[in-house]
Amino acid sequence: MHKLSKFYFCCFLGIVISCNRLSDGEKTYINACANCHMENGQGVANLVPAIVSAKFVNGRNQLICLMIEGSKDSTSQFGMPSYQKLSNAQIANVLNYINSKKKFNGAFFNENEIEGVRQSCPN
Numbered sequence: 001m002h003k004l005s006k007f008y009f010c011c012f013l014g015i016v017i018s019c020n021r022l023s024d025g026e027k028t029y030i031n032a033c034a035n036c037h038m039e040n041g042q043g044v045a046n047l048v049p050a051i052v053s054a055k056f057v058n059g060r061n062q063l064i065c066l067m068i069e070g071s072k073d074s075t076s077q078f079g080m081p082s083y084q085k086l087s088n089a090q091i092a093n094v095l096n097y098i099n100s101k102k103k104f105n106g107a108f109f110n111e112n113e114i115e116g117v118r119q120s121c122p123n
């Protein structure tokens with residue numbers, strides 16, 4: 001291969017690879033959430049609600065507490081597991097990732113907000 005085209009080829013490859021790198025939130029989503037909510041967030045009919053058209057959560061704090069405490073909905077067979085062990089940053093990132101697919105409440109989540117709400121969840 002010509003020297004210069006080798007150089008361009010490597011640049012191109014570098015761009016492709018860096019574009020494919022998953023964000024932290026997307027990684028958490030794929031590792032921890034996608035097996036129930038599916039990769040595209042559509043959920044599973046009658047078992048796991050879609051997170052792209054959320055019906056259950058109606059506020060930021062409720063959403064954060066759902067992550068931290070999990071829940072057991074009487075209408076679904078499975079509950080949502082607790083993600084108490086995730087760091088504030090991980091929770092913020094995964095919620096921002098979901099937010100990028102579907103607006104819960106527009107504004108960005110950050111670690112401080114997660115920490116504050118974590119202390120005040122009902123259980």
Ligand code: HEC
Pocket residue numbers: 028029032033034035036037047048049050051053054055056057058063066071072073074076078079080081083094095098
């Ligand atoms: C074991 C399956 C399971 C896993 C894993 C899971 N969830 Fe859930 N999720 C549920 C179920 C079931 C509900 C409904 C709970 C309820 O209504 O009480 C739910 C509800 C939700 C809702 C509210 C949806 C609505 O209708 O408003 C959100 C948002 C959500 N999950 C996000 C996540 C995120 C983010 C993760 C990963 C960190 C995750 N879930 C992992 C099963 C799961």
